[in-house]
Amino acid sequence: MSTPPELTVERCTQQEASEIFYKWSTQEHWNPSTKGEDVRDVYFKADPQGFFQSKVNGEVVSIVSGVKYNDDQGWIGFYITSPKNRGRGYGIATFRKAMEHIGLGRASIGLDGVMAQVENYKKSGFTEIAWQNERRNGPITELVEQQERALAEGIAKNEIKGLVNLSDPLVDLNQLSTIEQRFSGLKRPEFVKDWAKFHNHPEKRRFGAAVLSTDGSKDEKSGQPIVLGYACVRPAETSYRVGPLYAATPEAAKQLLVKLAYEVVHAEKQQSYNIPLKFDVDVPNSNQEAVKLFDGLGWKDTFPSQRMWKGVVPPHDVNGVFAITTLEVA
Structure with a gap:
């Protein structure tokens, strides 16, 4: 699947990430930490190149983070597409950008997937289930x-x-x-x-x-x-x-x-x-x-939610x- 021609995928600045990722996860009722301080002060610092936003005509339509933790582990998070723009390929294009950043050859890439998206994550190679979160x-x-x-x-x-x-x-x-x-x-x-x-x-x-x-x-x-x-x-x-x-x-x-x-x-x-x-x-x-x-x-x-891995599940x-x-x- 190619990237939709009208879509541009950009890396977020620290300020953009702390504002957008906090706002969107709040709208999804994910109950994020107040004011996006965790994104600004800890998450972004873990991998400043790993926070992405996609835009169409200047409007943000999708976000995702792809954080490298070390030479063999990475993590996908904050995978959200704005409700009015779902089903157009914007989200998966942003997701692929984050995966490319982490490195498709990395031994272990993980995520915590909401139950409604588990089957979609499996199609993207996240076939190993470590456990289910409650x-x-x-x-x-x-x-x-x-x-x-x-x-x-x-x-x-x-x-x-x-x-x-x-x-x-x-x-x-x-x-x-x-x-x-x-x-x-x-x-x-x-x-x-x-x-x-x-x-x-x-x-x-x-x-x-x-x-x-x-x-x-x-x-x-x-x-x-x-x-x-x-x-x-x-x-x-x-x-x-x-x-x-x-x-x-x-x-x-x-x-x-x-x-x-x-x-x-x-x-x-x-x-x-x-x-x-x-x-x-x-x-x-x-x-x-x-x-x-x-x-x-x-x-x-x-x-x-389910903790899912692509590749090796770390011991x-x-x-x-x-x-x-x-x-x-x-």
Whole structure:
């Protein structure tokens, strides 16, 4: 299929990407992070050449990102065509441009596909399914003040050993990318560091937490405590979005989840941020302990999607993934 002659495909500037990708994903009810700050400050930095927009007569008709993470991995995200221009070949032409940028010979190219598009992605070579995500949604005030009140009170008093803010000097950021590669298969150390730093902004309601070993075990390279799991939360349009939530044990996962909820609820009591006090958590349903955790809280699946790969599925242990980082860029 050739590119429609009236269509031009351009790379986005950082400002264009943060504005357009945020606006369009909001219109699609994807619940993106507020004001496109994640696109501007983290996603775009991961690959400044990987954000594309297509235009007809100067009007943007389609967008997509194609991010290179390393020599053998890339990721497709934000694949949207404006509703009035669908069915004209504009979207697939933009998609192909992003794929060309990543490199068709790359060993692994992934995406999180909405269910309505899964068959179309398979036709484009994304035939390997790693897992299905379930977007679990639930109230966090209830979590902190009722369901896990004892744990939240312990967190408030700093009584939970090993549970710290992600900005704590004891947290070795290099271990975070090792954890992500182990559990999800993604190799993107600089992205992980930027993501952790992005969530060290309590004044913007962005929080990060980690669980450290308390048995004295240390990382061989850094000499810092072993990180058993970490998690982040950020405000979005209609809720707060949690991601990632990586943990070696269900107990650590629960501690991280309640820690993030406590921080948001506590901050809201000081000054409202005018965002519903709910969490959205994209959970691989093949992690039975994760499903059990959120079933136990009564949080329902509101938006399923599939993690799909073209080429090799990177080795991973999904049992440590209690929430993916983000649907937009994995």
